[in-house]
Amino acid sequence: MAMFDLPLDKLREYRPEVAAPADLVDFWRRSLEKARTDDLSATFTEVDNKLAVIDTYDVTYAGFGGAPIKGWLHVPARATGPLPTVVQYFGYSGGRGFPHATNLWAQAGYAHFVMDTRGQGYSAGGGSGTADDSPYAGLNHAPGFMTAGIGDPETYYYHRVFVDAVRGLEAARTSEFVDPDRIAVTGGSQGGGIAIAAAGLAGLAGIELLGCAPDVPFLCHFERALQITGRDPYGEITRYLKGFRDQVETAYRTLSYFDGVNLGRLATAPTLFSVALMDSVCPPSTVFAAYNAYGTASAREPAKEIQIYSHNEHEGGQTYQQAAQLDWFASILQTRD
Template sequence: MAQFDMALDQLQAYRPTVAEPDDFDEFWTSTLTEAGQFDLDPTFVKIETGTPVFDTYDLTFSGFGGTRVKGWFITPAGAEGPLPTVVEYLGYSGGRGLPFSRQTFAAAGWAYVIMDTRGQGWASGGYESTPDLSSDAGLHHTPGFMTAGLTDPKAYYYRRVYTDTVRCLEAVRGNPLVDSSKIVVTGGSQGGGLSIAAAGLAPYVGIDLAGCAPNVPFLSHFARAIQITDRDPYHEITRYLAGWRDLVPVAYRTLSYFDGVNLGKRAKAPALFSVGLMDLTCPPSTVYAAYNFYGEDGGNPEKSIDVYTHNDHEGGGDYNTGRRLEWFAELFA
């Protein structure tokens, strides 16, 4: 493994042309309006986990299409609100898993939310997961989720997941234990991409986030990623288009509605990114493309990026967790 992408000074200046459809805002406005027709109906059911220093709740809310999306809501035991709140989205293949496996941010004294990713979770197991019940989920695609519904933006898998991220924010901010003015979003890999999507879409529904911390984010600058890496999950798209040769223009048009570069431009929240310069899964140039454009149409919020020069997709690991703890504490103060 070596640094295979651009030199750091080139990455810092990298501002590629990323296609953006003329109806991008209309597409997401109508998508979120459609989702809003379903009763959010958030429920928080307290459960026992064997960790008495925390109060843990089984979270359920209505996401895209009314699908009941699962999650965990964890607070310090006996805490009284309102609390600063960290909402975490999960990496590819991950699900909410077992509630006692992720408690670091609750241990810091904050409310902590883990959102399940519909249709995924095989790497985590654990409690009841969230299905992907959309009829669009059955369209032809390669194994995995990157090409499910790829021929139509309205059918694409990530339309449903991105919408779930926003609905999760709406569900959580109404909880009396949550300080709605101090909500941050975070996650690694796919979770980082979902954090960017949530930050970009939150303004469409009038949510002001306190921060966004994408760690080695996925789902940005698709065209570049497909060009320079043969690792999954991006390579799922390559395999698909190697067979469906006639669908290349259609597929790239669909992906443009979901590109973290285009969504991140619209974000208003301060951001802390991270990147691994030897990352073969989410190449550094794709991360920097999202970072360099982040917030441009949202008032240019403060942003910074932590660079891990000798790391692959693990990025900063626990070093990055510590960095986020410090940064969140600054924001919440």
């Protein structure tokens, strides 16, 4: 794959007009307030993860519509807490999987909370098993999740997922192992897009995050993505609109409520992004659009960094980025006076 998007100097200055709906904040405030009418009912049950240095707890809590959302909470073995915490969201098709599969941040000494993504998890298997049992899940859509309920922001698939993500923060904060004042969010691809959304919406739920670390994030600047890449998962939207030719304006209006450019503007926590300049799944210009807009609606724009991988595709930095995150989390999650 060659570099196909804007040159790096243009990407650094790329600030497109991504129109936010006038009721964006009110929409999300109402959504989170409605979610809180359901008892969070967060439970943490220790499981045998087959590991000697990590303890794992099977998590269940009430997400959008009161639906049960699964997760894992990993902590260093015999930890007593409260610990600085990293909350992780997964990429498209991913899920929490087996309890031994994803626990890097617990290895680094943090509490590590992972959220299953409703309806997904088919590439992870194992303990993934959170259903998307919403009546809107079966509305006309292209195969996949990107266009499920796209006719209205209320029914759109990511309305449910983003509420689940914020409720996951609330659930994590109820654990004895979690320091509620020292939480950061992270994720790659779809997980990066969810992390941006969680960072933007946390304040509406009264939660102050210390950091947001999205890797090669998805769900950013939808319109640009559809113009320059045919790769899935964005391609699902193209196929839908190829058939439903009269739904273009409606679809873009819905997507504007979930765009990482618009939600990232609301964030107040420092951020560490990553981008790969040969990424045709999440094109660099869509990532930079979100990065350059991140935190700009705040009274005081947060500190921002971006790691750039010039010759990589959607795999991004992988272990190089993990090394950068280990240093970054250590700097932002240290004990505050």
